[in-house]
Ligand SMILES: NC(=O)C1=CN([C@@H]2O[C@H](COP(=O)(O)OP(=O)(O)OC[C@H]3O[C@@H](n4cnc5c(N)ncnc54)[C@H](O)[C@@H]3O)[C@@H](O)[C@H]2O)C=CC1
């Protein structure tokens with residue numbers, strides 16, 4: 207039921223009374239309608255709940271307090287993660303409200319690094335499936351299996367993974383469904399995407415993870431990954447089916463393997479509203495961190511000399527985004543701008559004609575002639591290039607050694623060092639070391655969260671505390687998704703990504719407060735504000751570029767923000783109004799995102 211607002215009928219309804227046809231235990235077991243002990247006296251009467259609940263009526267705030275105590279009594283982070291997963295399927299509003307009220311504490315439990323542990327243990331901690339599991343051997347069923355989740359109007363946001371390169375912990379097969387879920391939880395939490403209008407998907411193509419193949423409890427296809435034409439056909443069938451069934455949905459690709467991530471993005475990007483988070487999201491947030499750090503260093507993009515260690519999906523995604531920003535800033539070609547970036551991978555510096563290069567790496571490789579007689583290992587490259595920025599996306603813990611960091615710091619005043627590999631144990635260096643080795647001068651941001659670091663780096667050796675920003679695509683993808691969904695864009699263009707990046711950089715405390723010990727990027731405490739700002743920029747750019755298809759997008763900036771806010775889902779209990787099932791909407795009948803209800807609206 208779309209709510210009337212000053213903007214007319216908004217496509218997404220997030221406020222006002224909620225019609226509901228469910229009653230009794232069915233209602234208590236419906237995750238989006240259930241309020242547990244918070245059902246009012248009238249609701250208990252109207253919905254046949256009186257004898258099903260203890261007498262006490264509680265507020266959402268009281269429930270949050272109770273849930274927080276239960277959460278806190280779990281002694282390790284994986285147990286806390288499991289508790290939250292169970293809460294989500296019991297009572298979605300309470301789940302999101304609990305997270306919202308304790309965001310800084312719980313972010314790392316529902317996302318990296320703990321979600322990585324949950325994914326690694328998926329088949330052992332499995333309780334209830336959540337999402338769509340598609341099987342490469344059942345390509346003929348893909349359309350049908352996808353069709354069960356809603357009508358054309360009902361799905362806004364799909365996250366899909368094939369589970370090959372999850373959060374830095376490699377191939378996790380069907381456990382990848384949890385990264386699709388985790389990213390969608392963040393879109394709701396950080397950007398108010400409606401939790402009933404999203405779809406987590408895993409494409410099960412087998413796994414090359416020997417531990418999973420040898421685990422008799424493993425739940426996915428227990429065989430080596432299928433690749434080649436069969437794989438491409440499977441992905442294509444998924445994309446085409448999703449487009450046909452849910453033509454308004456934005457498709458977010460997550461944690462595909464190195465060979466496929468970029469290739470699939472290049473294939474589908476010109477045709478549909480899609481986004482690869484590891485390539486583009488990571489590229490945007492890292493460029494934002496670099497822009498903030500350059501500002502602190504009183505330098506510009508034209509001064510940047512960037513070494514990327516680990517030239518895979520994320521590393522080259524970052525290199526692309528930075529290259530395009532340099533080209534735009536200096537008014538030069540992308541080819542020319544790429545000369546300010548050096549990629550180092552397993553063989554060392556990537557060199558044309560020497561190393562086997564992917565299409566994406568080629569534009570950054572150096573020539574044999576240029577690099578003759580020069581060292582190609584990371585230390586050698588640092589000595590030669592004298593970079594002011596070093597990024598780690600290699601999954602090699604400790605790769606940024608004291609020697610390397612000191613070498614870098616000996617050439618530049620404020621070395622920008624971003625160890626981005628997740629989870630925490632795979633970071634190329636930890637902030638405390640980076641700051642100690644550079645006398646507090648390093649400008650640091652990390653892929654997973656770290657506590658602030660104290661050291662004698664203030665005036666006259668006084669102790670100061672340096673906060674370290676988390677440089678994770680989670681800062682930016684929810685806002686890009688929100689802007690794309692609300693504008694119903696037909697494409698995610700380069701310009702949309704550039705404006706999103708600038709919006710994030712501008713909100714980082716280092717730039718906003720002009721304090722050079724402040725974090726380079728905005729923190730989770732302001733994440734919803736960041737998402738609104740990013741969404742606004744994305745929407746405005748989509749309109750300017752003629753790719754927005756949503757009618758009635760306000761042109762005035764204040765009104766646009768209001769329009770965005772009105773469509774963001776909030777974890778609050780809406781009053782329930784009973785309506786008989788006959789003639790009620792699918793939402794009222796509790797059929798949104800529920801498979802196996804009376805009717806199959808999209809059956810082919
Ligand atoms: N902070 C963030 O927002 C993000 C962080 N990441 C993290 O970045 C890391 C890489 O992820 P992807 O790019 O998706 O993986 P990937 O597998 O595509 O890339 C990793 C690259 O590192 C290279 N590498 C491995 N060992 C190396 C060594 N000893 N020396 C030099 N290079 C080496 C590999 O050859 C490969 O090119 C992961 O830990 C992932 O969690 C990825 C996306 C976003």
Ligand SMILES: CC(=O)C(=O)O
Nearest residue numbers: 372373374628678679
């Ligand atoms: C953050 C993220 O997307 C990754 O580590 O894969």
Ligand SMILES: [Mg+2]
Nearest residue numbers: 373460461484
């Ligand atoms: Mg990822």
